[in-house]
Amino acid sequence: MLISGEVxxxxxxxSCNSLMVLSFSSNCRIEEVAASCDAIRFYQLYVFKKRAxxxxxxxxxxxxxxxAxxxxxDNPMLGRRERDIRNKMVAPDKPNLEGLISLENLDTTDGSQLAKYVRDTMDPSLSWKDVEWLKSITSLPILVKGILTAEDARKAVxxxxxGVIVSNHGGRQLDYAPATISV
Known part of the structure; x- marks a missing residue:
């Protein structure tokens, strides 16, 4: 029996009595992961230009x-990922976005397909009002991931x-961002 990564x-x-955060760009559908077991699951969300x-x-x-x-x-705009540009990185299919966003026409002429995908679909104008908007559409608790300062932690609350999750997005966004553990 073949089991997909997120499942x-x-x-x-x-099995470890731990929680899992499922990426919005998972290779498995939200419902498939939920049906697979009784793990405590949180869902990672990016805000799209199309709020729907x-x-x-x-x-x-x-x-x-x-x-949750x-x-x-911490990713309203994609950092310059030179390896992705050089290799003309192709964004993998995102089953959770089928029927919601077209991933067609994401050529790699100017580099990474991922960069074009982020530019075309993600909302770079993210602000604290988006936490309020999110609270207005769900009863689930909202954790803000990508916090690196006490000031931003207070603003998020x-x-x-x-709650907040201290993160520098794996160090892939900005040179000289402090290490998560240092923060």
């Missing part, structure tokens, strides 16, 4: 028994977040 991760989390896409993903996660939304705020 296997959810099963491993369940984000709202649909939140509703699907909520109806599939996810326990992890709003990623003031905006309505239930």
């Amino acid at each position: 296997a991760t959810a099963k491993a989390a369940a 896409v984000s709202a649909t993903l939140v509703r699907r996660a909520e109806s599939s028994g996810f326990k 939304i992890v709003l990623t705020v 003031e905006a309505g977040a239930a």
